Amino acid sequence: MIALDTTLPALDVNDASGNTLNLKDFAGQSSVLIYFMRTSTCQVCVNHVRDLGKHKAELDAHGITVLVAIPEGAEAVAKWQAKSGSPFIGISAPSGSTHAEFGLNKKIFGSMQETGVVLADASGRVRYTRSAVIATGAYNWEELYSAMKEHLPLAA
Structure with a gap:
């Protein structure tokens, strides 16, 4: 997983409409929160993104843009975005896995995609990370919210 106190990589990603964004933008x-789904159909990951949606007011209050990284590519991002109705931006890396760029690899004989969360402040400095091979361990709202309060001021 990407290390704390490093900066987000200058990584190009595509959103559900095919627009190119760079994380440095x-x-x-x-501030940016990236939630890395194990797959677009992982029910645990879907539930984590729904829980983030329940906390959208708190995320907005801290000026956080939420990106949801989906490893299967642009077509899967577009399908996920349309099906989920999520208020967050679905992304994928056009040249490979967004997950791999953050050190989230396939484990357990190369069959299980790691999942996780990265929170970076408005300068791009990584302030919080959490990752797991088993999706249930990749997200903890209370821990994330504590990091938000510690490192990110409330938006004006």
Whole structure:
């Protein structure tokens, strides 16, 4: 997993509409939370994203843009975005796995995609990470919220 106190990589990603974004584009504009789904159909991951949606007011209050990284590519991102109705931006890396760029690899004989959360402040500095091979261990709202309160001021 990407290390704390490093900066987000200058990684190009595509959103559900095929638009290219660079993670560095958020620097100076907003903090960024990236939730890495194991697959677009992982029910545990879907539930984690739904829980983030329940906390959208708190995320907005801290000026956080939420990105949901889906490892299967742009087509899966578009399908997930349409089906989920999520208020968050689905992304995938056009040149490979967004997950691998953050050190989230396939484990257990190469069959299980690691999942996790990365929180970076508006300067792009990584302030919180959590990852797991088993999706149930990759997300903890209370821990994430504590990191938000510690490292990210409330938005003006």
